[in-house]
Amino acid sequence: MVNDLQIELRNVSRTYRMGNSLVRALREVDLQVKKGEHISIIGPSGSGKTTLLNIIGALDRPDSGRVIVEDTDITDLGESGRSRIRLEKFGFIFQQFYLIPSLTAFQNVMLPMKESRVFSRNARKRTRELLETVGISHRAHHLPSQLSGGEQQMVAIARALANDPPIILADEPTGELDSENSRRILDIMKGLNRDMGKTLVVVTHDPEVSRRAKRSIRMADGRISK
């Protein structure tokens, strides 16, 4: 049972200071995600969804509680350890795509592999394969500003898969896309979970996105309510 768990949050709390007031974004949250699961986290704005995702993805630290990813307690890891975890364990898909504007689609996808010291020839080969998988290989040498929103998100997915991480974290992946592009993105993400066995954690407002997940978690006031 323990070996099946890929992500575990124990009693995690996080408070932010906004001006003079404190915002309790997460309150004693417990969460367990098994390998290969596809879960969605839904809830109104300010309910703590993105904070939860950031803490899972080692982008943020909890004030209290423990975060364990693949049997490694990442709560107290130093900055270099957290970078390594983000690089190897997680693929990130953001609502605003977050591609590097000065790099082409190809270079954006190559970036995590360069950091992982993947041999250049192999990295190029894998980049071509990934861009083909997401159907954007014909736009490989375009800058993000020359791509549509849907295309940019395809590139972001390809980048998230670059180092073949076991976990994909997506924050409102279709939030800035039209329905046609949203459907394509969701199909691809479904494929990542179903065909590649990636664990998928998706934060969304969109009921359609949530419906595609095997498990939905509802958040309200920094707590998991369901």
Next chain:
Amino acid sequence: MIPFRLFTRWKRNLMSVSAIAVSFAMVLSLSSITAGLHEISRERSESSPSDLVISSLRLEPSIECAHSASMRLLNDTRNFSAVMPLLTVLGTIGIPPNDSAPHPFSPFDDSESEIDGIEKEEIGFVGLVPELAEGFIEDSTLKIRSEKLRMEGWFDEHGDPMYDAGYGGGWTGEILLDDNIMKEHGLVPGDFVYYLDPDGVARSSFVIKGVIMTSLMGGGLSSQIVSGIALLHLSELQYLTGNHFRSSGLTNRSDLANAVYLDLQQGRKDASSLRDITMYLEGLFPGLKVTTKEYRIYRLEEEVLVLEIFSMGVGLSTLITGALFLASIMILDIEDRKGEIAIMRAIGISRRTIYLQILGDSMILALLGALLGLLPGYFGSEYLDRMLRSLYGVKLSFSVFSWELVMLTFLFLMFFVTISAVFPGLRSTSIELKRGLSHNLYR
């Protein structure tokens, strides 16, 4: 290395590159002049033809009985292999028009000394005794040992008959003249020139017996301050300049020279012998300075060191200013790249990689600046060289522009750029992820 984005902010980067180029060019120019001065000093020191020099601490000739004392020292064959008294004075030589008839005369002749159409040159006169100077000449090429100074032609009279006659006769009227002056005035061996006194009156004619190839000289700043040099018999120069006999009040002085050069016998050149002989000579010539080659090298290097320190100071300050300017531009750039850096951090790029990225960007800009500053640096050094040459009125080169110098300057530049890139590098790694991600990427 992550692909960089230098040229997306090309105006800003052009400013950085230009600042580096200017500082690199300035340092290169200054360094080439410093290296040139060092080279001159080194050559001058190494080409010193003698083991010991007796000289006075004053500018005017102060060694009394120089010729006779030299002969006495030369007889001390246990210690000395060659001895040469030398009198050096600045003066004026008169060159007659090419078509004028030879007009030989000596100071003892009752002759007309006003010559029409004469051209004047300020030169350095060197008085020597040919047969003693020959002790310092290596072979038949008439090349003075260790110096790049060669003569074509030599005195017919090897001795110093004027001295032998108690400064009362035996005038040879022989002179060896600088090749530059010879060329400039179309003179050839056998032509006549005149020694002019401070009032411009010709005191004696001289027939050119040989040419001093000074254009072959690599070093010797002081010997090149004048436009040329001429060699005369010691006693004749002493007579013309009043150094054969000088009376001031109760003191009478005769046979004056500026320096006596001495070469030691083989086996007497070790430090201990040098020390003993130096003390012996200081006893013989009270009030005069006896210097070894090592001491002269030390003094020259000491003088050049002051210049080196000054130009190094100016150069390093310029490089540091350039590097700091680049660092400021990098900090501005990092502010603009906050979003980009935060994305990199978010997807797992380490702080170390980002730091190295900033360092790499700085180095590429510095490299471009150095490349851009190379030619201006070269022309700057040429300009300074010309300026110094015209300032001193000499023909030697003050500038040494070598690839070693370029590499050394480049390494210094890279050192300062690396140091000054520390702050922007640290700034880039301290960007808060959440704040960075909210930064507008497309500003």
